Amino acid sequence: MFQPARHRSPKTPRWVRGLLTCTFLAVISTTHLGCGLDYVVRNISPLHPTGWSFAWPILPSQSQRLEEDIKREERDKVPILDPIPADGLGAACLDPPNEEEVWNKVPKFKNGAYFFYETQRNNVRILIEKIGEKVDPCKIYPLAGPCQLVHCHYKCTVYYDELYWSDYPIPFNHVDHKVEVVYIDKDHLRRCGGPAQAATPPL
Structure with a gap:
């Protein structure tokens, strides 16, 4: 075979x-x-x-x-910034919250029930105020070394118009003027400033 x-x-x-x-x-x-x-x-x-x-x-x-x-x-x-100037002219809090960060803290709302009514938020105005500033004494932080913790407290007031409207079955339109207050704390580290070094004359 x-x-x-x-x-x-x-x-x-x-x-x-x-x-x-x-x-x-x-x-x-x-x-x-x-x-x-x-x-x-x-x-x-x-x-x-x-x-x-x-x-x-x-x-x-x-x-x-x-x-x-x-x-x-x-x-x-966590950023580590330069030391605070000894003359005190420089501000410790240099990074206030932006409008996007504030708006994300505002309680969310429902868009409404489709086909019955809709909801919108218009004419948003944001006022940011610094209400507190505190600098802790210098101490050693792990992985950062000798630093000072700076506490920055902000009060953010949000003004906006909330609009409700519907076309069916009963057409209506309503505008509600609302105010929301949001408190934001922004802390950061600053390096500890050493003693002023005297300039030595050249030999």
């Missing part, structure tokens, strides 16, 4: 060649053809533990949440 030529051939089996070809194409398609890029420095990716990522469709709400997380991470970092 004759055996087929493929049994007498020293070539690699067909299933092995197919597996190697599929593996090669998968590696090429996920690393060089745009389906995936290497993210060595970037920390945000669908596969963060592996250090690389690929194109992944996400919802607009998820994209907005990622942007908010990035902003929150940058905002929550």
Whole structure:
């Protein structure tokens, strides 16, 4: 009985060649053809533990949440500023809250019930006032060294018009003038200033 030529051939089996070809194409398609890029420095990716990522469709709400997380991470970092001037001319609190930060602290509201009535907030005006400032004595903080903790207290008053309207079944339009007060504390570290060094005359 004759055996087929493929049994007498020293070539690699067909299933092995197919597996190697599929593996090669998968590696090429996920690393060089745009389906995936290497993210060595970037920390945000669908596969963060592996250090690389690929194109992944996400919802607009998820994209907005990622942007908010990035902003929150940058905002929550603890800066260490220069020492407070000995003459007292420089202000200790140099970074008041911005309008976006204040508006995010205002209680959220519902947009209303679709088809029955809608709600909007218009004519927003924000007044930011510094109501307190305190500088703690110099002490040593881990990973920061000798620093002073500066406490800055702000009172933020938000004025806005809340509009309610509906077209069906009973048309109506109502404007409510509202005021919200938000208190924000912003603390930061400043390096401790050393004693003034006298200039030594050259020898």
